[in-house]
Amino acid sequence: xxxxxxxxxxxxxxxxxxxxxxxxxxxxxxxxxxxxxxxxxxxxxxxxxxxxxxxxxxxxxxxxxxxxxxxxxxxxxxxxxxxxxxxxxxxxxxxxxxxxxxxxxxxxxxxxxxxxxxxxxxxxxxxxxxxxxxxxxxxxxxxxxxxxxxxxxxxxxxxxxxxxxxxxxxxxxxxxxxxxxxxxxxxxxxxxxxxxxxxxxxxxxxxxxxxxxxxxxxxxxxxxxxxxxxxxxxxxxxxxxxxxxxxxxxxxxxxxxxxxxxxxxxxxxxxxx
Amino acid sequence: xxxxxxxxxxxxxxxxxxxxxxxxxxxxxxxxxxxxxxxxxxxxxxxxxxxxxxxxxxxxxxxxxxxxxxxxxxxxxxxxxxxxxxxxxxxxxxxxxxxxxxxxxxxxxxxxxxxxxxxxxxxxxxxxxxxxxxxxxxxxxxxxxxxxxxxxxxxxxxxxxxxxxxxxxxxxxxxxxxxxxxxxxxxxxxxxxxxxxxxxxxxxxxxxxxxxxxxxxxxxxxxxxxxxxxxxxxxxxxxxxxxxxxxxxxxxxxxxxxxxxxxxxxxxxxxxxxxxxxxxxxxxxxxxxxxxxxxxxxxxxxxxxxxxxxxxxxxxxxxxxxxxxxxxxxxxxxxxxxxxxxxxxxxxxxxxxxxxxxxxxxxxxxxxxxxxxxxxxxxxxxxxxxxxxxxxxxxxxxxxxxxxxxxxxxxxxxxxxxxxxx
Numbered sequence: 027x028x029x030x031x032x033x034x035x036x037x038x039x040x041x042x043x044x045x046x047x048x049x050x051x052x053x054x055x056x057x058x059x060x061x062x063x064x065x066x067x068x069x070x071x072x073x074x075x076x077x078x079x080x081x082x083x084x085x086x087x088x089x090x091x092x093x094x095x096x097x098x099x100x101x102x103x104x105x106x107x108x109x110x111x112x113x114x115x116x117x118x119x120x121x122x123x124x125x126x127x128x129x130x131x132x133x134x135x136x137x138x139x140x141x142x143x144x145x146x147x148x149x150x151x152x153x154x155x156x157x158x159x160x161x162x163x164x165x166x167x168x169x170x171x172x173x174x175x176x177x178x179x180x181x182x183x184x185x186x187x188x189x190x191x192x193x194x195x196x197x198x199x200x201x202x203x204x205x206x207x208x209x210x211x212x213x214x215x216x217x218x219x220x221x222x223x224x225x226x227x228x229x230x231x232x233x234x235x236x237x238x239x240x241x242x243x244x245x246x247x248x249x250x251x252x253x254x255x256x257x258x259x260x261x262x263x264x265x266x267x268x269x270x271x272x273x274x275x276x277x278x279x280x281x282x283x284x285x286x287x288x289x290x291x292x293x294x295x296x297x298x299x
Numbered sequence: 300x301x302x303x304x305x306x307x308x309x310x311x312x313x314x315x316x317x318x319x320x321x322x323x324x325x326x327x328x329x330x331x332x333x334x335x336x337x338x339x340x341x342x343x344x345x346x347x348x349x350x351x352x353x354x355x356x357x358x359x360x361x362x363x364x365x366x367x368x369x370x371x372x373x374x375x376x377x378x379x380x381x382x383x384x385x386x387x388x389x390x391x392x393x394x395x396x397x398x399x400x401x402x403x404x405x406x407x408x409x410x411x412x413x414x415x416x417x418x419x420x421x422x423x424x425x426x427x428x429x430x431x432x433x434x435x436x437x438x439x440x441x442x443x444x445x446x447x448x449x450x451x452x453x454x455x456x457x458x459x460x461x462x463x464x465x466x467x468x469x470x471x472x473x474x475x476x477x478x479x480x481x482x483x484x485x486x487x488x489x490x491x492x493x494x495x496x497x498x499x500x501x502x503x504x505x506x507x508x509x510x511x512x513x514x515x516x517x518x519x520x521x522x523x524x525x526x527x528x529x530x531x532x533x534x535x536x537x538x539x540x541x542x543x544x545x546x547x548x549x550x551x552x553x554x555x556x557x558x559x560x561x562x563x564x565x566x567x568x569x570x571x572x573x574x575x576x577x578x579x580x581x582x583x584x585x586x587x588x589x590x591x592x593x594x595x596x597x598x599x600x601x602x603x604x605x606x607x608x609x610x611x612x613x614x615x616x617x618x619x620x621x622x623x624x625x626x627x628x629x630x631x632x633x634x635x636x637x638x639x640x641x642x643x644x645x646x647x648x649x650x651x652x653x654x655x656x657x658x659x660x661x662x663x664x665x666x667x668x669x670x671x672x673x674x675x676x677x678x679x680x681x682x683x684x685x686x687x688x689x690x691x692x693x694x695x696x697x698x699x700x701x702x703x704x705x706x707x708x709x710x711x712x713x714x715x716x717x718x719x720x721x
Contacts, residue, residue, distance in 0.1 A: 261570025
């Protein structure tokens, strides 16, 4: 079944190449190619994950490799949806390579075969994982858009209309898609945290146990809540919102990787190599 | 291909005063073309006259004579002695004439590189020629190729991309700040041709309400009427900033009319929704420091000129690609032209017939395997004889030296009738 993952990786890499070619050459056919390759990779990747699921009765999230695979999968799927909804071609040059990188890392790290774990066989956990990872993927896209915003803003403010100015979309469009990504990410993360609480209650008998990952997820949640609040009530938009989206993502990355390497807790094993 | 000649002058070779005298008024073009084509040396002719160029494209068996005649014609028509404009004239023949027509139509020879109007002007010049029947096989073919090449250049290169006028550059920028200009409210401060042109472009992009502020309120009222906008008093500008998205400023004020501190306060009020200042005034109206505020963008006239210069540079790069397309098209045209010669056409016609005959003969003989060798040879001889008989008259006609037929018409017709160009 590893050949499925391998095929998905190849498709993601080709998709990344397609989007890069589109970015450089600005020809629609490259964008189309990138999109269809990404969707094909995503479909194979989904089958791969479902296969693992059917083998062990729960999502394969036993180690860092497996969680990275889910992360890459979530980014690919969410970006494909976003491209259809917002016609967000230019972000492909960011999303497709990320998916590819995450999945390549997943393949390199997953040396042991997937194994069943009784504690992971829960309905709540399934939703917890799916919503948290999709939410993280939305924040990942928000960060990419934030970077694009800053680059484009710089081009317009400095009046140097070179390479990026022509290729990147309008500031207002980028800004509103950053916002959309954060709203979606925040909603999913909220659902993810709640399903996590319920799962914790069913397994450990309490909703909250001061596990570092829980704490950092809470911090991430608060940060994005602040971003949304600032936008809605104080009019934080444009540059400020873009920088916040990037900072939020850095904290998110720490929650994802840093907590596991630096601190210990019950999320530990799932993200250990 | 020396029988195809182009004579003309343009903005590079002749100053505007001369071009004004040489230009043929629009109402007179047909009459002028008729007089030109009536000259006995002319086989075919097309006349193009725009504000930047006057050109005659002609076909003649005696090109040198035709050139002299055309010069005399231009002199007569413009009422200018030949010496006044002869040095401004360029004369191209053969390949160079063809290339020139392709380049002009593709807007590589235009004053503003890549401007699109010239193609339409050539199309109407050609239309006039077809209606007056002054164009024939060669020019018809040449002009059709020209339209094809110009279209290719436009779609395959970026020669027409990116704004090259101040007002368009401002619009283009606006669309990189706001996603669409639809319903964007506009404030025009002062007046002036460029500023008003920018407002007109914005209206064409479906901009929303237009506010007009002027030191003299009456002038503002009149200007507002023109754009179907609302006049406001000069003192109301700061209040209006809360509602508008795009500010076009073009006053004669010696000092800034808007400063950083004022706009900063406004930004808070508008909850940071973007403001785009287009400052066309010299000296400037808008404090450039405002550009450093978040979500507000200031472009003055020099910035816009810088944008245009960059865009023109891009167009020049694209023009190099266009030249390649044109080189290729010139070669293709010459190939077609050379095939219009008598011998290649006869050879092509004969070989086409032989190809058909051979394949049919082979098919028939496959079914008649019982025939002895002798009979087969007899059939082959019969087919060959038929080809010779059929070819006899066309060959004689095409080779005849009769002067009262236009040979290229027959050649072109033959090639098309038998699809020899495939």
